[in-house]
Each structure stands twice: as C-alpha cells, then as structure tokens.
Amino acid sequence: MRYLRTARRGALSSCRPNGYPRRVDFVRYLVRPELWEDLPADWAELFGRDAPLGVEIGFGNGEFLAETACAHPEWNWVGFETSLTCVVKAGRKLAQVGASHVRLGLVDGRFALRELFADETVDRVCVHFPCPWPKRSHAERRVMDVGFALTLATVLRFRGRFELTTDVHSYAQGAASDLGDAGFQVSGPEELASVGPGSRYEAKWRRQGRRIWRLVAERGTKGSTLRTAEGTMPHARLGKPVTGDDIRAVVGLKDVWTGGAFVVKGAYLSSDGREGILRLFATDCGFEQQYLIAVRREDGATMVKLDGAAVPFRTPAVKRSVAAVAAALEER
Known part of the structure; x- marks a missing residue:
C-alpha cells in the first residue's frame, strides 16, 4: 500500500x-x-x-x-x-x-x-x-x-x-x-x-x-457508481510572495454547486505574517470534511497546498477549494 x-x-x-x-x-x-x-x-x-x-x-x-x-x-x-x-x-x-x-x-x-x-x-x-x-x-x-x-x-x-x-x-x-x-x-x-x-x-x-x-x-444485477476521492494531492505554485493581509482576505471565500460546496472559515498567520494556514469546510454529496490549506513561501514564490496536520480525502470539493484559494491569492 x-x-x-x-x-x-x-x-x-x-x-x-x-x-x-x-x-x-x-x-x-x-x-x-x-x-x-x-x-x-x-x-x-x-x-x-x-x-x-x-x-x-x-x-x-x-x-x-x-x-x-x-x-x-x-x-x-x-x-x-x-x-x-x-x-x-x-x-x-x-x-x-x-x-x-x-x-x-x-x-x-x-x-x-x-x-x-x-x-x-x-x-x-x-x-x-x-x-x-x-x-x-x-x-x-x-x-x-x-x-x-x-x-x-x-x-x-x-x-x-x-x-x-x-x-x-x-x-x-x-x-x-x-x-x-x-x-x-x-x-x-x-x-x-x-x-x-x-x-x-x-x-x-x-x-x-x-x-x-x-x-x-x-446481489443480482451489478450496479455502477461514481467515485470521487482519487487523483493526486492538489497544490498550486504562485509566482509571487503573498502577505498576511492577502491571506486574511481569503477568509469567507466560498463556492456552491450541485453536489458540493466549500467555504474558507478562518486564517492563522505565522509570527512574521509571511505564511499562513487556512481552515476550510467542504461537502461532496453530503460527505463533510474539515481541513487545512497551507500558504507557504518557497524560493521567492508561494505554495498553496493541503496541510499535513489534517489531510482530507481528495474529493472534488477539496481540489476545487485549493484551486480557488490559489486563484484568489494570485489576483491580490
């Protein structure tokens, strides 16, 4: 395994x-x-x-x-x-x-x-x-x-x-x-x-x-169902550093669609305000998860990825939230 x-x-x-x-x-x-x-x-x-x-x-x-x-x-x-x-x-x-x-x-x-x-x-x-x-x-x-x-x-x-x-x-x-x-x-x-x-x-x-x-x-007739928790760990690399104000501004970001939703519930900054952790809630067809997205500086750029302290299943809502957070930070 x-x-x-x-x-x-x-x-x-x-x-x-x-x-x-x-x-x-x-x-x-x-x-x-x-x-x-x-x-x-x-x-x-x-x-x-x-x-x-x-x-x-x-x-x-x-x-x-x-x-x-x-x-x-x-x-x-x-x-x-x-x-x-x-x-x-x-x-x-x-x-x-x-x-x-x-x-x-x-x-x-x-x-x-x-x-x-x-x-x-x-x-x-x-x-x-x-x-x-x-x-x-x-x-x-x-x-x-x-x-x-x-x-x-x-x-x-x-x-x-x-x-x-x-x-x-x-x-x-x-x-x-x-x-x-x-x-x-x-x-x-x-x-x-x-x-x-x-x-x-x-x-x-x-x-x-x-x-x-x-x-x-x-069981008689075989059924079929759509699986959602698969694929690689979602992440994004931004070509610029972000500030603590940028990270805090993402709080409240949300998206809702048929079968899923996510919302950024809170932000926690490092002591120097250069990095942060975002707390999120997501649901996929009723399956609810709470997890963290890390925003970290690496070689003059910024990495946006799931934080290892609370690893969720890689469902569509989780992947979508990482991409949305990265896009919101990129636009700042």
Missing part, C-alpha cells in the same frame, strides 16, 4: 486467555485511508492474504466485529465509524480476542464503501441498528437510500449479501424497496425473535420490549 507523503460477550476472553489488552492496543487496527495514494484500496494486500471480505458500517463498540472475528477467522473484516471513542473501544475488544484480520476506519461508512472498495470485491456488508433519522430534513444523513443501494450493487460480488438489523420496521421496509429497485433479491424484513448481532443497542431495545427486524438482500 503506497501512502501520500504528507463469540457472545462471555466467550470473547476465551479467544485470548492471556488477559485484557493494553490501552493503546486499538492502534494496530486503525487504518488511515485518507493518506493512501491509490484508491480504491487493495484489501488483500493490506491484510496480507486473500480471504472473503466483510464490511460493517457503524460498528458501535465493536461487539459484532469481535464476536465474528473470533467465530470466523477465515474472513477479513473492515469496520467504519465516525466516533473516535467507538474506534478505541472496538479496538480494545479486538485486541482482547487477539484478532489479526480486522481493520477499523474513522470515516463515514457510506463514503468509505463507495470510495475504498473496488467493484465486486466485497462478500458481505452489515449495518446494525442505524439511526433512522425520521425527519425529512435529515434524510441525507440516513445510511440507507437509493445511492447506498447502488453502491452495494457495485462493490458486492455476485450473490454477495447485505444484512440490515433495525428496531424501526418502516426503515427496513424502505431499505427493502431501495434494494429491490437496485436489482437485489430481498428477504424480509422479518422479526428477529432470537439473539441477533449482539450489539449494545440490541440489548437495550430488547430490554425496552421493542421488536427487532432483520433484512437480507442478495
């Missing part, structure tokens, strides 16, 4: 009888795909073996991943979460069972599934108890929608499986409709009376007497 320069709960300990993991053991499972030069990734190379590949989106505290890793060591698993606390807790559980075939990513799973996995390379995708986001104004935050169904149809192998577990029957029904439209053979949603994935949310909802629903969909 090339980089950019910049069991049930009670059964887990039986897989690793030598005791509880250290506090930093989770780090061994963490991957940083935003630093990878080549996307989609070669997961067989990353794991060091060719094996069936499973993905869990929204793994919570890692109960399902730890149990599955212990029960099925012949599989490679990748999990995605947006909470660092969840990544730490899941990593500790994996260290406790001694799993070596699981990786964790701190990134939106919808984006990750589309951008990090090549066509027809995934055997199984699981989503357990996603937030239903019932309000219409929150629809873009839902994991399951038409776009996600098309991503599944693209990255899953023929007859690969998608599994959804939820306590919201209407959410499962909507997912079944989207998956059916994308060419999947859908079974369910059906009530799950027995123990399901074993997550903390399942335990919580069962204590409250809620009904649990499960849906399984098998």
Whole structure:
C-alpha cells in the first residue's frame, strides 16, 4: 500500500486467555485511508492474504466485529465509524480476542464503501441498528437510500449479501424497496425473535420490549457508481510572495454547486505574517470534511497546498477549494 507523503460477550476472553489488552492496543487496527495514494484500496494486500471480505458500517463498540472475528477467522473484516471513542473501544475488544484480520476506519461508512472498495470485491456488508433519522430534513444523513443501494450493487460480488438489523420496521421496509429497485433479491424484513448481532443497542431495545427486524438482500444485477476521492494531492505554485493581509482576505471565500460546496472559515498567520494556514469546510454529496490549506513561501514564490496536520480525502470539493484559494491569492 503506497501512502501520500504528507463469540457472545462471555466467550470473547476465551479467544485470548492471556488477559485484557493494553490501552493503546486499538492502534494496530486503525487504518488511515485518507493518506493512501491509490484508491480504491487493495484489501488483500493490506491484510496480507486473500480471504472473503466483510464490511460493517457503524460498528458501535465493536461487539459484532469481535464476536465474528473470533467465530470466523477465515474472513477479513473492515469496520467504519465516525466516533473516535467507538474506534478505541472496538479496538480494545479486538485486541482482547487477539484478532489479526480486522481493520477499523474513522470515516463515514457510506463514503468509505463507495470510495475504498473496488467493484465486486466485497462478500458481505452489515449495518446494525442505524439511526433512522425520521425527519425529512435529515434524510441525507440516513445510511440507507437509493445511492447506498447502488453502491452495494457495485462493490458486492455476485450473490454477495447485505444484512440490515433495525428496531424501526418502516426503515427496513424502505431499505427493502431501495434494494429491490437496485436489482437485489430481498428477504424480509422479518422479526428477529432470537439473539441477533449482539450489539449494545440490541440489548437495550430488547430490554425496552421493542421488536427487532432483520433484512437480507442478495446481489443480482451489478450496479455502477461514481467515485470521487482519487487523483493526486492538489497544490498550486504562485509566482509571487503573498502577505498576511492577502491571506486574511481569503477568509469567507466560498463556492456552491450541485453536489458540493466549500467555504474558507478562518486564517492563522505565522509570527512574521509571511505564511499562513487556512481552515476550510467542504461537502461532496453530503460527505463533510474539515481541513487545512497551507500558504507557504518557497524560493521567492508561494505554495498553496493541503496541510499535513489534517489531510482530507481528495474529493472534488477539496481540489476545487485549493484551486480557488490559489486563484484568489494570485489576483491580490
């Protein structure tokens, strides 16, 4: 991999009888795909073996991943979460069972599934108890929608499986409709009376007497999706030096277009005012990123490039923002 320069709960300990993991053991499972030069990734190379590949989106505290890793060591698993606390807790559980075939990513799973996995390379995708986001104004935050169904149809192998577990029957029904439209053979949603994935949310909802629903969909027709996070690291070289006033003047620069937007939120100058860091926010079809652009002097010129302290995925909005900042500074 090339980089950019910049069991049930009670059964887990039986897989690793030598005791509880250290506090930093989770780090061994963490991957940083935003630093990878080549996307989609070669997961067989990353794991060091060719094996069936499973993905869990929204793994919570890692109960399902730890149990599955212990029960099925012949599989490679990748999990995605947006909470660092969840990544730490899941990593500790994996260290406790001694799993070596699981990786964790701190990134939106919808984006990750589309951008990090090549066509027809995934055997199984699981989503357990996603937030239903019932309000219409929150629809873009839902994991399951038409776009996600098309991503599944693209990255899953023929007859690969998608599994959804939820306590919201209407959410499962909507997912079944989207998956059916994308060419999947859908079974369910059906009530799950027995123990399901074993997550903390399942335990919580069962204590409250809620009904649990499960849906399984098998890929039929192959889909296609547009990937955006690829290409080289964006940068620009200006043929002149810029001043601190020039850098501050860029704050507020923004652009909005169908499917994306960016805005420069703030500027931080060096002590001599000759260089600076710009803080930006960007969105690509709902995938949000915050990052930094560095404005530095080099040999009498000025370099405008992403700062290594907060490297984002190289999406169209990020690339567009670097070019726009460079153009604004050039015009000063």
